[in-house]
Amino acid sequence: MTTILAIESSCDETSAAVCRNGNILSNIIATQKIHEQYGGVVPELASRAHMQNIVPVVDAALKQAGCTMEDVDGIAFTQAPGLIGALLVGTEFAKSLALALGKPLISVHHMQAHVLANLIDTPRPSFPFLCLTVSGGHTQIVLCRSENDMEVLGQTIDDAAGEAFDKTAKLLALPYPGGPLVDKYAKQGNAVYKFPEPQIPGLNFSFSGLKTSILYFLQNAGTANVYKAELAVDEGTRRKFVADNLANICASVQHRIVSILLNKLKKAAAQTGIKDICIAGGVSANSGLRNAFKETGDQLGWNTFIPRFEYCTDNAAMIAITGYYKYLNGDFEKMDVVPSARAEWTIKN
Ligand code: KG4
């Protein structure tokens, strides 16, 4: 029997989970509410909140799993990427536990874990599979040959898909994080406004042009050429336009973000000939993306997989399942490991 305790602290969620033989026994997530009033995550406040949350969250995860520290065979933690101060809290806590218990330490890449969240529940994708990982910080298409062999085939060259949602919400004066609200209003509207699709070569993505065209579109209250900022209308007219057309604006933006994502995913599937296709990350909670992904999959004969909602957004269960496979592989970390904010990765053992 192999029991892994995992800790995730890369951004604004303090999470701990216990996994036994690949089954998740607990997944406790403390979401930091303090950032809402600032309209985005404040790194210093995130680190402090992790310091306050980590002991109770780990205790709760062990308790819910019916385990004690003595039952744990390995300690997994998120080593990269993320906010460096936030990662430091989880890393040092995991190292302390591993030292005190004399158990192996297992470092996990957050993006590898988002992909492997698809292996938590059944039915599972078969190897090799493709995963579109879409979150607040990342947009990637990953080729996954095995639990320990993954390659990033394409990624964003500027903003992430989640950022495109959150920045749109900010322009529409919706509170942070706005992605779920854009989703909510989009359900009540139609994609009547046509935002441009960027022409980026290969399997890479770009969302910064879309953000600019939304800004100009709103500055022009949808009445003029969406690319020309100098035609800007007054603030009152702009606000009235947004209030009167919120649902259609959200539906139009969401439609474009989803089409950008799925067009690249279709291209990756055609290039590799792979039919088992997953999505992962916080944006995979988006109803427009989920529906369009399933529809596309049905049309193209894909086997589609989406993790359960609590395994889509940041969580330690995905760190635990990844840690479990690394444990089986004997892939342990040294005690002088340091976290890294950097996102670049390819996993091959
Ligand atoms: O994976 P995640 O929880 O954290 C990161 O690693 O970034 O993803 C958070 C992102 C945010 O940008 C949030 O607005 C977006 O996921 N998100 C959504 C939805 N739910 C979460 N975006 C669009 N529609 C949603 N329903």
Ligand code: ZN
């Ligand atoms: Zn994430």
